[in-house]
Amino acid sequence: MDFNDSPQEAAFRNEARTWLAEHAPAHEIVPGSKMTDVEESDRGRAWMRELFLGGWSGLTFPKALGGRGLSGSEAVIFSEEEGKYNLPKGPFTAIGTGMALPVIAKHGTEDQRAQFIEATLKGDITWCQLFSEPAAGSDLAALRTKAVRADDGSGDWIVNGQKVWSSWAHLTDWGILVVRTDPTVPKHKGLTFFVVDMKTPGIETRPIRQISGASEFNETFLTDVRIPDSCRIGAEGEGWACCMTVLMGERLGSGSPRSGIEPILDLAAQTPDGHGGTMVDDRSIRQQLAEALAEEQAERFFQARLRTMVSKGENPGALAGMVKLAYASRYQKTTGLALELRGLSGIAAEAGDTQTTDTQYHYIYSTVMRIAGGADEVLRNQIAERVLGMPGEVRMDKDIPFEQLK
């Protein structure tokens, strides 16, 4: 066991550091600066282009497809180093590299790879995800957006339906889309996967007013949207397999624990306890912070174990969901605790107390973490079934044609 970099890893880290030191600062976002969505997206594209030109995009992507063909642990090293800069990254870039490209690489045709891979790595094409629907979230295969062949013999598809939680759909160039093409078969079997140009007539995105006050998510209405058959990824009816490829990317990508307890300890250290000390000295707060800190460290070391498994060619499977499950609840619990330790000012920050207002935002946003990318309950089922070998859930809709479901 060795927690430190191997000589090769250290050399790679050094290479990454040197390159980043030269190229990253010009792309950094000044803290507190206000940007429009368009500016943020443009900055993100520019950083993608810089990465591409420097040979730092698609690190784990096969060389034959324009990536660097590196190992997962090298990708982690790069993201650790990249994370030291405040760079313009967001779902508009991550969905492309983490979801669209893996599915195009695995299930797409030569033409599709040629059209999308390099353009995405360069930041010329950004992506959104058109998966969830009002009645299909954790049970994604229950989706109702349907596609039928146009009756003009063109082979085109006509799509109608509604998608939700499509981050950045209003500004991205293309979307990955899963729809129902055959309602006469059981639900998982009648799905087909497409890529869709977001400028196609009939696509309307409306921002969702979220509880955080922000609106980075959209609902997307598709009304008689015509998609050429050349935009179909994989065969008709293979949509579910494509979704699994996409969600695997999401699961592995969403597991990285973000910063947690240190800022809260800072906040506690700035809050008087009424006995001449600060809230760091408060017994109850101390206990909760220490337990959260122990868990945060464990998540980091668990990630290291998963990385080691991947580097040895083992598949962590449902183990990967454990980090996300643990992280999301801890994030909610500790940001909630942080507001409480602040006293009444936790819910009404004094002017200029950005640490408290940031914490308030995190407490609101933590609810997303427990739902998106595998809800807590879904992950618990997966762990129980796939790690512990317990029975699967009763499925009332199994083997019943979709159109006969209530």
Place this chain on the structure above:
Amino acid sequence: MNFDLNDEQKMLGEQASALLADMTPFDRLRSLIDSDAQWDEPLWRKLAEMGFLGVTIPEEHGGLGLGALDLGVIMEALGGANAAVPFMSSIVLAAEAIRLAGSDAQQAKWLPRLASGETVATFAYAEGPGPVFATDCRYTDGKLNGSKSPVADAQIADIAVVLVEGGSFALVELDQEGITRTRLDSFDQLRPHFRIDFKDAAAEPMPGIGKLDRLIDLAAVQTAFEAVGAAQACLYMARDYANERQIFGRPLSGYQAIKHKLADVAVATELARSNAYYGGWASESSPDDLSGAAAAARLSGIKCFEMAARENLQIHGGIGYTFEANCHFYYRRERMLAVHLGNRGFWADRLLNARPGSQVQGA
């Protein structure tokens, strides 16, 4: 980075588990309790014969000279079997204390005997209710006076390392006039605890001073391994029972109330294992990190074992409350582990104090 046990360590752990599965099935634990035994002596002899007792004792003193992770996989196996042996007392604590603080002569005399198992040692630190590291016991001019209580395994131990006034250690042979050992009503029936009264008992000073913190950090990591092994055993016991038990026409394990509970135990156990691995690695390779790593490992180790021991019994339902079921061994041991070497508040303080820039306070 290679954050996994090596093949030798995995094999050592498997060997230990196989031996324990063979020698200490649950019926054996029941018969030890029924016969009011102090320990499982045949198992101890076997562990000695296999070389497990000497795993971290230096080669020049008859051990294998291996590291904390090698010790950890053995502790994990012992935790899984809920074994009734003084491994924590004799090897993890006393032998390590002698290595850290003993004179050359003390090391040369005792370490080979501890490695071979012919001598059993214990570590005496508490003095009644309250904070566990108490130092009213006094060593002066070759004599030890005062009391230590509770002390694990004191009746079968030949020697004790005693925490005394000033925070240093004294080494004492227990079979002598001036020492009385009284068995206490011990919550973990397979790990009896005792009160020891010293009245002008002959003892030797141990020259190393200021070694308590490192000793308990190293032991906290090993406690975490023991707890993880025990939690994993509870998790599998609960899962297997739930898979077998039919209720309302289907297996108990098919209900989300049960699946989700055990998924949470599984997550807590894997997180704790990760902290234990890091603690084991830091024990050898990153001494500056050890204090924080040990406290984190200890906190998350006990957390997972606490969840696992409680939910295992709960999932068994009424049968779990019977002596014939096997949940109670772990349910009792968990509380013993949770308070030995300091409770959660103590380790929470140590974790926060180990952060860079914090005021460092010792035990």
